[in-house]
Amino acid sequence: MNWITNYVRPRINSIFSRREVPENLWRKCDECGTMLFHRELSDNLNVCNNCGHHMHISPRDRFTALFDGGVFTEVAVPEPLADPLKFKDQKKYPDRMKAAQKKAGEKEAMLVAAGEIGRTPIVAAAQDFSFMGGSMGMYVGNAIIAAAEEAVKLGRPLILFSAAGGARMQEGILSLMQMPRTTVAVQMLKEAGLPYIVVLTHPTTGGVTASYAMLGDVHISEPNALICFAGPRVIEQTIREKLPEGFQRAEYLLDHGMLDRVTPRTEMRNELITITRMLMGLPPQIVGDLPAPDGEADAANGGNDAAPAPSAKG
Amino acid sequence: MTQYLDFEKPLAEIEGKAEELRALARANEEMDVAEEAAALDAKAAQLLVDLYKDLTPWRKCQVARHPERPHCRDYIDALFTEYTPLAGDRNFADDLAVMGGLARFNDQPVVVIGHEKGSDTKARIAHNFGMARPEGYRKAIRLMEMAGRFGLPVVTLVDTAGAYPGKGAEERGQSEAIARSTEMCLKIGVPLISIIIGEGGSGGAVAFATANRVAMLEHSIYSVISPEGCASILWKDAEKMREAAEALRLTAQNLRELAVVDRVIPEPLGGAHRDADSAFSAVRAALAEMLKELSGKDAAELVKDRRQKFLAIGSKGLPA
Ligand SMILES: [Zn+2]
Numbered sequence: 175m176n177w178i179t180n181y182v183r184p185r186i187n188s189i190f191s192r193r194e195v196p197e198n199l200w201r202k203c204d205e206c207g208t209m210l211f212h213r214e215l216s217d218n219l220n221v222c223n224n225c226g227h228h229m230h231i232s233p234r235d236r237f238t239a240l241f242d243g244g245v246f247t248e249v250a251v252p253e254p255l256a257d258p259l260k261f262k263d264q265k266k267y268p269d270r271m272k273a274a275q276k277k278a279g280e281k282e283a284m285l286v287a288a289g290e291i292g293r294t295p296i297v298a299a300a301q302d303f304s305f306m307g308g309s310m311g312m313y314v315g316n317a318i319i320a321a322a323e324e325a326v327k328l329g330r331p332l333i334l335f336s337a338a339g340g341a342r343m344q345e346g347i348l349s350l351m352q353m354p355r356t357t358v359a360v361q362m363l364k365e366a367g368l369p370y371i372v373v374l375t376h377p378t379t380g381g382v383t384a385s386y387a388m389l390g391d392v393h394i395s396e397p398n399a400l401i402c403f404a405g406p407r408v409i410e411q412t413i414r415e416k417l418p419e420g421f422q423r424a425e426y427l428l429d430h431g432m433l434d435r436v437t438p439r440t441e442m443r444n445e446l447i448t449i450t451r452m453l454m455g456l457p458p459q460i461v462g463d464l465p466a467p468d469g470e471a472d473a474a475n476g477g478n479d480a481a482p483a484p485s486a487k488g
Numbered sequence: 489m490t491q492y493l494d495f496e497k498p499l500a501e502i503e504g505k506a507e508e509l510r511a512l513a514r515a516n517e518e519m520d521v522a523e524e525a526a527a528l529d530a531k532a533a534q535l536l537v538d539l540y541k542d543l544t545p546w547r548k549c550q551v552a553r554h555p556e557r558p559h560c561r562d563y564i565d566a567l568f569t570e571y572t573p574l575a576g577d578r579n580f581a582d583d584l585a586v587m588g589g590l591a592r593f594n595d596q597p598v599v600v601i602g603h604e605k606g607s608d609t610k611a612r613i614a615h616n617f618g619m620a621r622p623e624g625y626r627k628a629i630r631l632m633e634m635a636g637r638f639g640l641p642v643v644t645l646v647d648t649a650g651a652y653p654g655k656g657a658e659e660r661g662q663s664e665a666i667a668r669s670t671e672m673c674l675k676i677g678v679p680l681i682s683i684i685i686g687e688g689g690s691g692g693a694v695a696f697a698t699a700n701r702v703a704m705l706e707h708s709i710y711s712v713i714s715p716e717g718c719a720s721i722l723w724k725d726a727e728k729m730r731e732a733a734e735a736l737r738l739t740a741q742n743l744r745e746l747a748v749v750d751r752v753i754p755e756p757l758g759g760a761h762r763d764a765d766s767a768f769s770a771v772r773a774a775l776a777e778m779l780k781e782l783s784g785k786d787a788a789e790l791v792k793d794r795r796q797k798f799l800a801i802g803s804k805g806l807p808a
Contacts, residue, residue: 258746258805259737263722312802319799341690341712343722346736347748350712353691354698354798357670361795381712383663384651384691389671403662403691404653412653422658432661 203227219439228376228396228439232278233285233300236335240298240443246289249297249324251282254312259346267344270306278305283338284317288324292447292459297325300335303377310382311342315352318386322359331369331450336387340380353385360389369453373442374401374424374433392449393433394442395424401432490762493550496539502532536758543707545733549715551707552686553649556761558768559618560587560602560645563685566768567775568593568600576627580660583624585616585652588631593643594776599635601628601696602645605686618687619652622665625695629665629672636676641779644696646684649714651692666695673698674794677787681778683753683771684708684740685760700794701778702748704740705767706755710748711738737806747804751778 200209205227215222219239220229238244261267275281283305288297299321301308318334325332341349363370372390374383376399384403387393395401402422410417420426424436437445447459492500506528509521543551551557564571568591575582588601605618628644635642651662673680673696682699688710697710704710713721715733720726743749753774760767785793 254802255805258802259735260806261735263731263735315802343713343718343736346712347710347738347743347746348802350690350694351748351798351801353667353694354670354674355801357667357674357698358795358799361671361674381691381694384666384695385670386667388661388664388667401663402658403651403666404658408653409655409658413655417655421655430659430661432664 204229221439226397226438228398230303230376231439232280232304233302233335234280236300237285237287237289237298240291240446241287241289242291242293246287246298249286249288249320251284251286251313251317251320254316257344258312258348259344261344261346263344270344274306278302280305282313282317283308283311284314286317286321286324288328288330291443292451294447294451294454294456294459295328295330296333296446296450297321297328297330298333298335301337301382303337303339303375306342307339308337308382309340309342309349310338310352310356311345311349312352314338314342315355318352318356319359322362325368326362326366329366329368331371331454332363333371333373333446333450334386334390335373335375336378336382337375338378338380338382340382350381353381356386357389360386369450371446371449373446375399377401379403379405388432391453392435394435394437394445395427395433396439396442397424397436399424401427491554491556493547493554495547495550499532499535499539502528502535506532540758544730545709545736545739546715546730548707548739549687549709549729549733551759552709554759554761555607557686558760558764559607560604560647560685561607562764563645563683563768563771564591564600564602566764567772568598569595571600574627574631577623577630579623579626581621581623583616583621583627584614585618585620585648586624586627588628590640593779596641596779598641598643599631600643600645601631602685603648603692603696605647616652618648619650620648620692621652621654621657622660622662625651625662625665625669628696629669632669632672632676632680636678639678641679641681641782642676642699643775644680644682644699646682646688646693646697646710647686648689648692649687650689651695666691669695670698674798675791677790679779679782679785679790680794681775681782683775684710684749685771689714698794698798700782700790700797701750703751703753703774703778704743704749705753705760705771706740707759708740709738710740710743711736742806745804745806746801748801 199212201212201215202209203222206225208224220231237246257267283302284299286299299317321332360370370390371392372387374387374395378387378401400422406417427433428436451459506525509525513519513521571591573589587604591598591600603618604615606612606615632642680699681701682697684704686708690712715729716726718732718736719728740752744752753770756763756766
């Protein structure tokens with residue numbers, strides 16, 4: 175291990191993997207309709223500057239903003255069997271996968287990375303709603319298990335950003351089996367005495383909510399995120415009445431005791447640093463510019479507490 | 489009187505004719521219908537064999553949901569002694585969609601938990617058609633935890649269309665209750681055996697079926713979503729449930745091939761509801777064997793066995 179593999183290469187990766195600036199420089203807010211300049215919107219983590227509406231953010235963009243200096247190392251996820259059920263609806267599953275990969279520019283619906291936030295070493299996993307609705311299939315299950323194993327190996331907390339329309343129907347029962355499989359992953363963290371923090375983002379539903387998304391030590395949600403087991407439409411059809419405004423939204427779940435906090439995306443990073451550092455028994459984070467990594471000492475420390483002494487505060 | 493499923497209509501006609509003949513003979517002593525009726529019986533018997541020889545996945549769904557199919561309560565009455573129901577989640581309510589308590593199986597004390605759908609209109613409403621609310625899962629969690637502390641094996645009988653999609657259920661944390669129930673299944677250091685007796689509907693089933701051994705009755709189903717739900721999402725047409733049932737691979741036979749299920753328990757000809765006693769005997773024998781398989785293992789081994797089993801699921805696809 176040296177600082178080139180640990181620091182420079184991931185940084186280069188993150189620079190090259192950044193998406194091209196889209197031709198369309200303006201984007202309309204889904205909520206208030208304000209035209210937002212693309213650059214400003216992405217600087218504000220896809221939160222509308224006018225109304226505060228939280229729009230979709232890709233796991234890669236989220237990680238770039240989350241990790242110190244935008245630097246992170248991807249954690250490899252074991253490849254599951256492709257199309258184990260030979261599933262075919264109106265399209266074949268492999269064809270749907272190819273289309274999703276092309277659209278999202280990612281291989282699957284979850285990205286796992288290791289890195290530091292406020293010089294606090296963590297492992298993070300983020301689900302991608304833009305990839306087949308973030309649906310939980312075998313890859314997502316494998317990704318969460320890989321994330322937990324990496325966190326246990328490195329002795330770091332796991333921060334998981336959930337977002338899913340539910341299970342990946344095209345994987346049938348094998349998608350359902352990710353509920354117990356990811357629960358085993360959460361148990362690995364708990365037994366290792368490591369914090370497991372869930373950040374629930376819009377929308378988190380179905381089997382995802384009913385497994386790893388509701389088993390965290392701390393549950394934080396982005397504002398107004400839909401979080402539920404059964405979706406509002408299914409409930410309305412069952413009980414034949416209209417649901418009240420705000421039902422199953424983050425603030426509602428906070429009121430009903432299912433969440434610890436509702437926190438805007440722009441404040442999330444700081445909050446995660448504060449919480450993970452306390453749970454890991456680390457001193458308060460250093461606020462202000464961070465010193466550049468000083469080679470070997472820092473890299474050698476990578477697995478554990480890499481925080482500078484409190485006296486370095488400046 | 490058997491309630492016939494739509495695909496059993498030809499059978500209903502033949503059996504109906506035989507019944508008519510016999511009724512006629514009872515009213516009219518001179519008539520001798522024995523031979524004719526026997527011929528119809530033979531024809532019906534053969535038709536039943538043919539119909540059930542190779543049920544399509546959708547037909548299996550219909551059999552699994554048959555209103556006269558033996559339910560959780562029937563299995564508990566038939567297989568266990570000294571069943572002592574225990575109620576409530578100690579928090580909000582007692583959910584009758586989930587029944588559970590202490591009982592003996594071949595004299596061995598166990599905890600038995602299951603979804604109960606109810607067998608007549610009044611009971612169906614009381615049991616909410618077997619669709620549990622958070623209280624049901626929290627009752628199960630409480631009973632499993634207790635079983636773990638007292639070293640009692642846990643037997644779960646799964647028969648639910650799914651967890652109840654209602655306002656109160658969401659309000660009181662349906663997701664969290666299901667997640668914790670699955671977690672408790674993985675935690676307890678006692679043998680946990682799950683038998684899917686009818687419908688294994690999605691997360692509501694997983695919450696009970698994360699077991700050391702999972703068995704399914706021959707015509708039961710286990711799926712991530714109902715065929716109707718899947719059809720309405722992927723085909724944009726709920727009437728495509730036959731296609732969806734096919735694609736989802738929700739039959740006991742497919743799930744055995746995928747190593748999700750350890751054992752398929754044979755049903756009597758024409759489904760468990762046509763001969764409940766044979767179904768009970770088959771389940772009794774399978775349960776005894778599964779308990780025996782697990783009897784030598786200590787708490788740590790049982791927990792490890794369960795984890796390994798689920799971590800390994802997915803390494804096997806359907807045969808080409
Ligand atoms: Zn806006």
